[in-house]
Amino acid sequence: MTTExxxxxxxxxxxxxxxxxxxxxxxxAHGSGGKATRNLIDAIFLEAFRNPLLAPLEDGATLALGSSxxxxxxxxxxxxxxxxxxxDIGDLAVNGTVNDLAVCGARPLYLxxxxxLEEGFPIGDLRRIVASMAAAAEMAGVSIVTGDTKxxxxxxxDGCYVTTAGVGVVDRPATxxxxxxxxxxxxxxxxxxxxxGVAIMLARGELGxxxxxxxxxxxxxxxxxxxxxxxxxxxxxxxxATRGGVATVLNEVATASGVTVVMDEESVPVRPEVTGVCExxxxxxxxxxxxxxxxxxxxxxxxxxxVDIMRSHPAGAEAAIIGWVxxxxxxxxxxxxAFGGTRIVDMLxxxxxxxxx
Amino acid sequence: MTTExxxxxxxxxxxxxxxxxxxxxxxxAHGSGGKATRNLIDAIFLEAFRNPLLAPLEDGATLALGSSxxxxxxxxxxxxxxxxxxxDIGDLAVNGTVNDLAVCGARPLYLxxxxxLEEGFPIGDLRRIVASMAAAAEMAGVSIVTGDTKxxxxxxxDGCYVTTAGVGVVDRPATxxxxxxxxxxxxxxxxxxxxxGVAIMLARGELGxxxxxxxxxxxxxxxxxxxxxxxxxxxxxxxxATRGGVATVLNEVATASGVTVVMDEESVPVRPEVTGVCExxxxxxxxxxxxxxxxxxxxxxxxxxxVDIMRSHPAGAEAAIIGWVxxxxxxxxxxxxAFGGTRIVDMLxxxxxxxxx
Numbered sequence: 010m011t012t013e014x015x016x017x018x019x020x021x022x023x024x025x026x027x028x029x030x031x032x033x034x035x036x037x038a039h040g041s042g043g044k045a046t047r048n049l050i051d052a053i054f055l056e057a058f059r060n061p062l063l064a065p066l067e068d069g070a071t072l073a074l075g076s077s078x079x080x081x082x083x084x085x086x087x088x089x090x091x092x093x094x095x096x097d098i099g100d101l102a103v104n105g106t107v108n109d110l111a112v113c114g115a116r117p118l119y120l121x122x123x124x125x126l127e128e129g130f131p132i133g134d135l136r137r138i139v140a141s142m143a144a145a146a147e148m149a150g151v152s153i154v155t156g157d158t159k160x161x162x163x164x165x166x167d168g169c170y171v172t173t174a175g176v177g178v179v180d181r182p183a184t185x186x187x188x189x190x191x192x193x194x195x196x197x198x199x200x201x202x203x204x205x206g207v208a209i210m211l212a213r214g215e216l217g218x219x220x221x222x223x224x225x226x227x228x229x230x231x232x233x234x235x236x237x238x239x240x241x242x243x244x245x246x247x248x249x250a251t252r253g254g255v256a257t258v259l260n261e262v263a264t265a266s267g268v269t270v271v272m273d274e275e276s277v278p279v280r281p282e283v284t285g286v287c288e289x290x291x292x293x294x295x296x297x298x299x300x301x302x303x304x305x306x307x308x309x310x311x312x313x314x315x316v317d318i319m320r321s322h323p324a325g326a327e328a329a330i331i332g333w334v335x336x337x338x339x340x341x342x343x344x345x346x347a348f349g350g351t352r353i354v355d356m357l358x359x360x361x362x363x364x365x366x
Numbered sequence: 367m368t369t370e371x372x373x374x375x376x377x378x379x380x381x382x383x384x385x386x387x388x389x390x391x392x393x394x395a396h397g398s399g400g401k402a403t404r405n406l407i408d409a410i411f412l413e414a415f416r417n418p419l420l421a422p423l424e425d426g427a428t429l430a431l432g433s434s435x436x437x438x439x440x441x442x443x444x445x446x447x448x449x450x451x452x453x454d455i456g457d458l459a460v461n462g463t464v465n466d467l468a469v470c471g472a473r474p475l476y477l478x479x480x481x482x483l484e485e486g487f488p489i490g491d492l493r494r495i496v497a498s499m500a501a502a503a504e505m506a507g508v509s510i511v512t513g514d515t516k517x518x519x520x521x522x523x524d525g526c527y528v529t530t531a532g533v534g535v536v537d538r539p540a541t542x543x544x545x546x547x548x549x550x551x552x553x554x555x556x557x558x559x560x561x562x563g564v565a566i567m568l569a570r571g572e573l574g575x576x577x578x579x580x581x582x583x584x585x586x587x588x589x590x591x592x593x594x595x596x597x598x599x600x601x602x603x604x605x606x607a608t609r610g611g612v613a614t615v616l617n618e619v620a621t622a623s624g625v626t627v628v629m630d631e632e633s634v635p636v637r638p639e640v641t642g643v644c645e646x647x648x649x650x651x652x653x654x655x656x657x658x659x660x661x662x663x664x665x666x667x668x669x670x671x672x673v674d675i676m677r678s679h680p681a682g683a684e685a686a687i688i689g690w691v692x693x694x695x696x697x698x699x700x701x702x703x704a705f706g707g708t709r710i711v712d713m714l715x716x717x718x719x720x721x722x723x
Contacts, residue, residue, distance in 0.1 A: 132410070
């Protein structure tokens with residue numbers, strides 16, 4: 010029999026290893042946002058591009074530009090289907106990059122858009138996507154200022170892929186970081202989790218399940234601004250929980266900050282239809298992507314205030330404290346279950362939901 | 367019989383039309399960089415994203431960021447094959463974005479990279495591409511500071527697509543613009559044209575032709591800096607001649623500036639093997655992509671000086687004046703042929719060379 014201590018020691022040993030990619034070929038898991046993605050980034054990209062600004066675990070890079078500080082970020086979008094309840098690849102691509110800028114503490118200003126189109130893609134669908142990008146940009150208060158379009162032959166893409174990049178200006182003193190969480194901090198989510206992922210799964214129509222779940226795709230910059238205006242130094246870490254879900258974000262916080270995160274299962278807001286679909290499919294909502302939910306680590310003494318601020322904003326109406334940061338064992342995320350037990354919530358392994366964003 | 371005047375009138379009428387996309391589906395021509403691309407951009411993207419910073423004919427957007435001026439640009443790369451004589455998709459993606467920043471008068475500083483990988487893509491090939499990006503970034507003096515990776519199922523991409531975006535700072539008084547060309551200006555290219563396109567065509571191995579043509583992929587920021595340091599206001603327009611070639615760039619200059627460009631066929635530097643391949647294929651080198659050649663429109667009185675500056679830089683060793691800007695008829699590019707005739711060089715129609723970059 011192995012003790013809990015032995016299990017934890019083994020996990021710790023594995024975590025300390027220098028990252029290597031053992032596979033010879035790319036698998037869907039490399040795009041999951043979980044463990045395989047992390048490995049690929051560490052072993053291939055960070056190894057080659059090593060520079061002090063490429064902060065691997067942040068959602069964007071903070072740069073000096075003349076006398077200004079800016080954040081720069083990018084995301085590729087390959088979601089399937091392109092149109093789904095609650096949104097489409099267009100608003101997803103705008104909101105995703107807006108949110109990456111916002112959670113780095115920047116005021117999102119400018120976006121670029123690179124399109125890869127498949128020969129034969131309906132122009133009408135492109136118009137819809139572009140209109141949806143324009144509407145999302147207006148809602149988030151950003152401008153799409155530069156772009157590029159390439160076309161590949163039939164069978165060399167899947168209709169339309171969009172890669173957005175974004176630039177925002179940092180005009181606040183906040184020093185948000187994935188490695189800034191401290192024991193005693195509270196973990197807050199801005200609303201119910203897993204809705205984007207479930208909406209996409211249902212939209213694929215392969216499951217024979219019907220439910221009225223809409224994607225939660227939304228810009229978070231307004232919510233973040235409200236939070237940082239009032240609690241500029243008390244907010245330690247902000248992330249939007251996309252690929253890999255809340256569980257992956259909290260694992261990154263625990264690892265980077267060298268802390269434990271203890272979640273309380275009953276406090277995590279999940280709508281019944283999301284719980285239902287996840288139970289039917291045997292997946293855990295904690296790993297399911299959101300596209301408009303903020304995970305915030307906040308000084309424990311100001312946690313209630315942070316929740317109040319979030320709840321005053323439409324994007325955070327159902328905000329809740331879902332856990333606390335502890336000291337030991339460092340690098341782990343634990344879940345206190347509804348039945349009074351505790352289990353380890355590890356990073357996502359494999360990819361149960363490819364092409365979710 | 368129609369007179370030249372009637373032909374020109376007809377062209378002018380067509381040019382003044384509000385852009386519409388008549389096709390119902392995307393064709394490869396929409397990715398050519400020529401007429402169909404222009405139409406798609408005008409009718410779909412500009413219509414939806416209309417904002418004062420989205421300058422349709424420039425290679426990047428010039429932005430205010432706090433008290434600094436920056437340029438922001440993006441390009442998607444779908445070149446096939448991924449590896450070709452003289453380069454690969456990795457250095458192409460870095461140099462392409464570096465060059466777009468440079469020709470907007472910015473000092474390129476930071477790049478983002480978004481990867482779309484096909485399931486099954488060899489990790490070894492990804493390593494090669496990433497190493498080549500790192501080397502190109504070092505050579506150009508830029509840092510790749512942020513990125514994203516998505517994976518799509520087998521048959522939904524073609525190995526690897528890379529979308530780079532770039533940010534550069536504008537620390538010169540130069541006001542380069544595609545619409546700044548004036549009668550009396552000289553048109554200069556920094557070296558022989560068409561090499562990238564010919565190298566790609568040959569690398570596809572479908573033509574049964576062998577030649578030792580290497581892609582000219584290279585960063586142009588050093589060359590541009592030399593030029594603007596000495597001739598900050600005398601350089602009117604800078605472009606890198608990629609998709610659509612020199613002919614397309616000059617058509618954009620002629621249209622945007624409301625001038626005629628008269629090229630002298632015998633002055634255009636083209637290596638014999640490029641001429642040979644183009645003749646065999648029945649295509650015009652003026653439309654074939656370069657990936658490391660600068661097209662500069664310079665005040666005529668300083669043209670010789672500009673050529674001298676370019677020739678002192680390794681990237682411009684074979685620079686030459688290839689034509690002059692005239693007043694009338696506005697919006698046209700004319701070529702004085704080696705036989706003493708004159709013909710109109712229109713924008714590229716269709717796409718003789720899909721997925722060249």
